[in-house]
Amino acid sequence: MDRYQFEDLISDYIENNLSLSKRKAFEAYMDSHSEARRDVKSIRETITALKNMDTVKTSDAFMSNLRTRIARENIQLASSQKRERTFFGFTPLYASVFSLMVIALIFTGIQFIPGSGDSVPIPGERLPMAEQTSPPPVVKYQAPNERASSAIFAETPEDSLDDEVRPLRNKGNFDSRIQLVKNPQ
């Protein structure tokens, strides 16, 4: 054990926190170094002196002074709460900034709605009565194959949605292609 190791273990030795082997090594060092033994004795006395230091207490006016300070704090807190009106917990400045951000977000979002076009409907606006009577024309999109089928299933040419009825392309005799089982020729 060297001097540094010895110094590191002084507090543990005084407080009886050393293992048996370390305690023996510590005491062996003390036996061989007289100033080490003096240091341990001196530190023990210092610890005892610290424990026995005069207790310092608060003054008799401590509690009354504290009550005065707390009353002052409560008054200050109450007056600051009165001064600051809040809207849903936000100060007026933050409330207005937040509202502007929300409105800007709504307007930006509406621009992304398909079919919104140039005119952006203002919520709550009512159209004039003349415009409200006839519903807007519905343009039904038909794929090219659908047009033919609608012509097939139309009972009369007028039923078809097509402007002109297109005849079937391969209107021919399918008999040569289709061979029925009953007439195997």
Place this chain on the structure above:
Amino acid sequence: MAKEFIFTDEELIARFQQGDEQAYVELVNRYRDRLMAFVYRFVNDTTQAEDIVQDTMVKLYTHRHFYKEIAKFSTWIYTIAGNLAKTELRKKKRRKVTSLSQMGTDDRDYDLPARDEESDAEIQGQFTEQRLQSAIQELPLHFRTVVILRDIQELSYEEISKIVDVPLGTVKSRINRARLQLQKALIEYR
């Protein structure tokens, strides 16, 4: 007083958080002198120490809802007091200190008669106490805190570790080093 009527510190702070101001008064009475002893050894000024303890109690009143039951109440309140004491010490260092002992040209010494006859032992005891207090003031802040909490306030190593927020091993090492420094400082005074 019967044991069942004695509330623990944690029970008292819980009651105070629910609005029981009598619980606050009880906590103040329990900790005012303990904190005073701790802070005084830190700042070496009774008036300042009492102000800091008052600040701690006001903080306890206004910030009661900040306490959570994860830590012991004593750990929490000692941490507040220690931080306030350190802040005050830093402010003290920044302030310019002007000496009031600017004597006149005659430089008369005034002998004040002693009111009480003190015994030699009492005088010696006061001298030792003053020397010890001066030696504590000479310690670096991080050594001073732990030695006051351990040797004067008699807190456990675990609690000190939580108050100063350093590992247990570091606390033990600092206390050991602080005691060695105190011992060397006191040898110089002899």
